[in-house]
Amino acid sequence: MFIDVLKNIVITIVTVLIFISAVEIMVPSNKMKKYVNFVLGLILISVILSPIVKFLSNGDKEIVNSIKSYEEIFTDNQNKFKSDNVSTLKNNGKEDTKKELFIRNFNKNCEDLLKNKFKEMTFKSELECDVDFNNITFNIKKLRIGIADSKVNKIKKVRINKEKTDNKEENEEYSEVVNYISNQLDIPKEKIEIYKLEE
Template identity: 35%
Template sequence: MIQTLREWLIGICTAVFFITAVEMILPDNSMKKYAKFVLGLILITVFINPIIKIFDRNFDINTYTANVMENFDKKKTENDFKQYKEKNISTTLEVFKLNLQSNCEKKLKEKYPEGNYKVDVEAAYDSENDKLTIKDVKVGVKDGAVEKVKRIQIGGDSKSVNSTENIDAEKSTEIKKYLSDELKVSKDIIQVSKL
């Protein structure tokens, strides 16, 4: 019992010495009151630790503090990992779409050099299977003719002109089949129109 009382008094003296040293080092600003509050909590913990031990012999403030910090760190790590994963998926999806679009345009230009092509890809991340999937592929074909006017404004009224005309069915079918084979996707998700 004397040993326990001695350890308690040494703990209190050490805590008071530590708190005094920290208060002397702290600058006089708004942060000082928060630091004093935390230091006061430390002192209260040192004071009540032996009293709690009387009621619960297995109580150890260090163990409880370590458990709380471990749980806090675990939740923070899980949250950080989740945010990193979402950002990584979003970035990967954007890069995938851009690379796929430029690759399709290049392959179409090599296969059908007489036209110019603009490809727009819609892709998504399938979390269930952990892979990227192609949802929609829109191919715009320009035959070297002048590009259609998309919007005309005369006075205060504006008129829109539909610029998504269909190209001939044979060429459209060829392009769909070619891209379907190249991308290993269904022809149904590929749309071909004139620019």
């Protein structure tokens, strides 16, 4: 709004200056030229002073109106930004909820598959994966399967550095489970980790 007013003032002053230059060129050089220059000077002064007088008389209202319009524009942009952020957060929340539901259903289906095949064992499945619902793809990072046997196990030797070899031994011990789940769910065996559930 202020820029439009300034633009109009500049256009008016330039137009008056062009008019004054044209009149000065056409007026002959004599006593009359002094009076013409005086009148043209008064016209130029009145053109320059009119926006200043207008500003002083109604300027406070125009300033208040322009400030209000800028505040409205700013508020609208801020509200739009907030609503965009809220919708983005809602979409992210929906994606997280979908991912949690997908993982929970996958774990339940995996446990049911294993319980149907190996009835004497109890299973707990824990999936780590990335899911892209837009492209309908998922990437399994790791599938951890906890196994509890209902049969009595032999006592194993106690080892000090057992963490490194424990998973390998348990994967070998339950290789039938690993092979079955790998074939059924098309998961590479390297991504399947077996551990014993504490009873």
